[in-house]
Amino acid sequence: MKKLETWMKENQITEIECVVSDINGIARGKITPVSKFIAEKGMRLPESILLQTVTGDYVEDDIYYDLLDPADIDMICHPDPDAIFLIPWALEPTAQVIHDCYDRNGLPIHLSPRNLLKKVLRLYEEQGWKPIVSPEMEFYLTRRCEDPDLPLQPPIGRSGRQETGRQSFSIDAANEFDPLFEDMYDWCELQGLDIDTLIHEEGTAQMEINFRHGDPLQLADQVFVFKRTMREAALKHDVTATFMAKPVSNEPGSAMHLHQSVVDIETGESVFSDAQGKMSELFLHHIGGLQKYIPEILPLLAPNVNSFRRFLPDTSAPVNVEWGLENRTCGLRVPDSDPQNRRVENRLPGADANVYLAIAGSLLCGYLGMMKKINPSAPVQGRAYERRNLRLPLTLEAALERMEHSKVIREYLGPEFVKGYIAVKRVEHENFKQVISSWEREFLLLSV
Structure with missing residues (x-):
């Protein structure tokens, strides 16, 4: 954290976006004042966000409870001091810090995309x-x-x-x-x-x-x-x-x-x-x-x-x-x-x-x-x-x-990642199939 604190002080940062990548590559996390970020040395997020679809839905209950704690507990997210970036478009001096996801025993969460890349490396x-x-x-x-x-x-x-x-x-x-x-x-x-x-x-x-x-x-x-x-x-x-x-x-x-x-x-x-x-x-x-x-x-x-x-x-x-x-x-x-x-x-x-x-x-x-x-x-x-x-x-x-x-x-x-990833993608595909396309309206509306 010392490296992060020094960098934030040098750049006069007042606010931090603490982010993780979900399965779709969407940035999810919290926005916090620098003082709170330094005091807490990370953040807690519901581990369920790693099984959230692009539409904001979740996987079926049987898969959800097989891969995640039924109590919908938090995961522990630690900042990577080598993954801090200014946010030039913000109105106040702001930075985003990419975090890694761990369970309460300090083990990497299998469903985290960044953890998966680290595993392959x-x-x-x-x-x-x-x-x-x-x-x-x-x-x-x-x-x-x-x-x-x-x-x-x-x-x-x-x-x-x-x-x-x-x-x-x-x-x-x-x-x-x-x-x-x-x-x-x-x-x-x-x-x-x-x-x-x-x-x-x-x-x-x-x-x-x-x-x-x-x-x-x-x-x-x-x-x-x-x-x-x-x-x-x-x-x-x-x-x-x-x-x-x-x-x-x-x-x-x-x-x-x-x-x-x-x-x-x-x-x-x-x-x-x-x-x-x-x-x-x-x-x-x-x-x-x-x-x-x-x-x-x-x-x-x-x-x-x-x-x-x-x-x-x-x-x-x-x-x-x-x-x-x-x-x-x-x-x-x-x-x-x-x-x-x-x-x-x-x-x-x-x-x-x-x-x-x-x-x-x-x-x-x-x-x-x-x-x-x-x-x-x-x-x-x-x-x-x-x-x-x-x-x-x-x-x-x-x-x-x-x-x-x-x-x-x-x-x-890992079987947990493969099962979770496929479940998320199948929920998204089911949602897609519910949408009536313009092609169907154009060619079927008055023809069939």
Whole structure:
């Protein structure tokens, strides 16, 4: 706490947002004066928030009471001194501190996404390995809209005109929103977020922010904070930033591409390259693990009904776990690089995924491949979009069922987490099925 107290004093902080990530990546917690934060050295929250759905509902009672104390007790949340960030948009000097969740015996809560990522990172550490990741976040800017039944529209830029058509990598199209992005960059710098390049993506008013490579837990924290920051910067300029996987019909979906590599802890050298600088056996096994196990952890990468709309035909998303060199039609792309920076880019996660869970799941798949010496398929030459080998589940229901029956995933992620996660997603899916869509009203109302 001494480190936190010093930092808060130097920055004249008067208020603290104590936050944890729930299963959907939503920031939940308490807002407290600095004096109370220092006195209590953490916070207590109902452990039930870790089984709360995106709609605010909870799982069925039999699952709820099997995983949580029937008395709806509190969990103990301790601040991580390395996860404190300024909140530049607040009216008073305010910071947010990411907390870790423990039970009353001081043990990590299994349902906590941040704890799950730490659990996977420990698997690597036990082998003398350290993973390195670099996320790429895609998102859309849209007009503000109060009616969820209305389709989203592109916002008005500096020119006073609405963007039309697709403007991949257009500097001028990105500059239409310069005032917004200047605030975003300033706020990210104040928070110490390691963002790198901004590009205009393929979709209308679709953007991408790339993060510099680094420690997976630190990068997960930064993406968690960045999504809040981007939304706040957009609201300041009277537009909306959305990380939905497929927010606009007939436009590309938004991904969270994950570049991942592994180095030796002692030497810092990449274990993905051999002494001759070529692809190592560990690298090929890492890819083999991604190919074999991504279909079993897909709900961590595509957690919502909307996530699977990104995988529909002609949506520019690679719906496969093929791999290839510099091949963006593969779900697993190996960028051209020098031996020390050899990596694989997992192109399957959606921007809507909980970043802690997406990184944990992707790294776990690679780890299992390395430990079980799983050989990958042959790399793809040419287009992989039409490939049917190693096909992924194409609906959320099918993906949840596959994850539920995976003994390996239950063993490594823990039966409590798998059961709780699947239960939350099934409640959300049942809620979705209760909603009558505009398609049904348009084509069935007077026709059947």
